[in-house]
Amino acid sequence: MRPLRLIPSNTRIDFVGKHRIAFGLSGLLVVASILLTLVMGLNFGIDFRGGILMEVRTEQPADISQMRQSLTGIGLGEVSLQEFGTDRDVLIRIQRQEGEEEAQIAAIDRVKEILGDSVEYRRTEFVGPTVGQELIEAGTLAVVLAVGAILIYIWFRFEWQFGLCAVVALVHDVVSTIGLFALIQHEFNLATVAALLTIAGYSINDTVVVFDRVRENLRRYKKATLGEVLNRSINETLSRTVMTSVTTLIALVALYIFGGAVIRDFAFALIWGILIGTYSSVFIGVPILYYLNPRRTEEKAADAAPDPAQQGDAAS
């Protein structure tokens, strides 16, 4: 059987030549994401905002409007109900109650009193104001530190130009994911932050693979222009880039479809992240290098260290 090839082996697509279009598109995407986030805001979950979340299952298909009616107007403020997974499962979100933690607990009791014992309480979560604030701080700190640590690692392994490009691509991916969450108003919670960090890791992973090839080709093709080297590197690694994205997407789509309602938003964020991460390493991360012109410093490094390509030849 002939192996299946998603990407023909000798592509010669002029990625760098098209960079203006890609930069324009991505610029638009990032600006739109920032504007959307500022204008529409994120639909923060209780992890960050504090409040109560309950998932209940009814015996018959749930009458959400009737449940909504009985839960609003009992002085708990904003109550939102939503079908969750099946028509018997309802997700109830209640805004953070005025006052300290005790007020939240009292509100949970109140809801249980009204809904009674006929429903199954599948999940009850409440986050008090103190913890919510801390989770925001820890989440932001984690994202910022991750970006910083990755930047330092790339800087250490490559030249600064590479690090900068990788981080531009990464920020592009993270910002547009946040923008997407603002647009579709899916809940933004701790799991979303975890997804963002994973996307950051994946985005860098993808970019680094192409960078590695750029570094190798810069040494090998000393007479070629930078644009030619970049294009060649992207084309040579294109098959791998697509293959890895597809295998990861296969796994994530399985998670999205079969993993249950609790994990669906998380899988959704990751699927988007893989798509945008793949796009950005090919169309953004590497083409920016074109402007930063990393060549000269690379040659110096190549003189100092033995060429890995030659090592490989000697061993064979």
Add this chain to the structure above:
Amino acid sequence: MVHFAKWKIVLVLVICALGVVYAAPNLLPRDTVRGWAETLPRWLPVQQVNLGLDLQGGSHLLLRVEVDAVVQERLTSLVDGLRTELRSERIGYTELGVQGEAVTFTLREPADAERALEIARDLDEDLTVEIDEQNRVTARFSEDALLELQNNAVAQSIEIVRRRIDELGTNEPLIQRQGPNRIVVQLPGVSDPERVKDLLGQTARLTFHLLDEDTAPAQARSGNLPPGSVLLPSREVGPDGEPVQDYVVRRRVMVSGEALTDAQPTFQQGQPVVSFSFDSAGGRRFGDVTSESVGQRLAIVLDSEVISAPVIRSPILGGSGVIEGGFTVESANDLALLLRAGALPAPLTVLEERTVGPGLGADSISAGKAASVIGFIGVIVFMALCYGLFGVFANIALIFNLALILAVLSSLQATLTLPGIAGIVLTVGMAVDANVLIFERIREEIRNGRSPISAIDAGYSRALTTIVDANVTTLIAALLLFAFGSGPIKGFAVTLSIGIVSSMFTAIMVTRLLVVTWLRRRRPKAVPI
């Protein structure tokens, strides 16, 4: 690269075998394995993955120990002590009281400064005492003393929380300190933590006082309260949610709950009551108090609320008694439990609760399993389609990879959460990346006209740095997630980190071993990739 040292082959085989052996118990039902754990020799791996509360169902509570309350209490008693001492030494003062975290007062006579400072220092050796030009004395606890106070309060609270929860008979509770003043309580299998929260929400400090029958509650409410008395509400509330009655109680504690040795719910004339017994010193004191005060009323006070105030009809000398107070069977049970477990040094506040019912947990497990299996099959089929025989090699490595992840999770007894399962699914997708890198490189080298052995060799050696670079960056993100994440998210970081490391091992070492063995046996003229 094509050459494989003997010891390396052995090492790879041993690691894979260990992975399979340690992962194996997870394939069997939990109860079966638990039964085995008692009969099999101890060196055999019988540990299964530890399921998080979101998968097995249970309740997670984050509590804060209100340490400030302990400090305030100590400051208040310091005020009382100072008042008594200063009066008996006939030192004039004004404005004695608690100011933030300090006790302050102003001396009338500057000449008394030396003596006043000495009195304050003698009262409590942890105090630092200062006086300013306006003769204002400020006494506060040193940083070290406050820290010790906090540590003691938290340690003691954990002990009491454990005793109360043990009394409830919860299965394998986890009670841990977190940060300076917090306690995490995890209760597997508890799907309705209301009762637990109720029990933890009371400090349960029991004291016996005499009632001040010279002052009527109405008089006290209008502000006419003698210094030695205090107005306390009844614990019993009426239909309007207000206490049915107020009592004027003498401040002096006759006997306190610390002297209790036992408390049990029981019945007296058909009514639920709580019987209690004192240790010998407490019993003697209780006997003395009741003998001296026959005919007076004794207030039984729990957390500044009066449970009941019966008339002392005769001296109670046996060191035991009963508390009546309109209990239900359950409230009598709870009070007895609280009294047995002892009082908390400070109130606890529930900061966060996450409870998952057993139904959702079971659904999450089966959904997670389905997603993993389907994702896994999808990736395996795709790899075989794209890389043929080499894809099969990569798939074998992937199976060992999963076994290794499970083995590490089981033997570390790390907790597997639903996001953790997502981490495994993601790893399945990303794990083949290393192989994809190597295989694509081999294809390229073949296109460049190399012989099979040379191409495979170059493929592995050149892809290696890329694989390391790419994985280290993802690992950085995963480790930070572990450091800053909480609960289930930590579970995701754990499986992702383990997955990255084990996938590097299996993708590089295991597939290489398979490829090299195949090369030696078949000596192929072309690589089917």
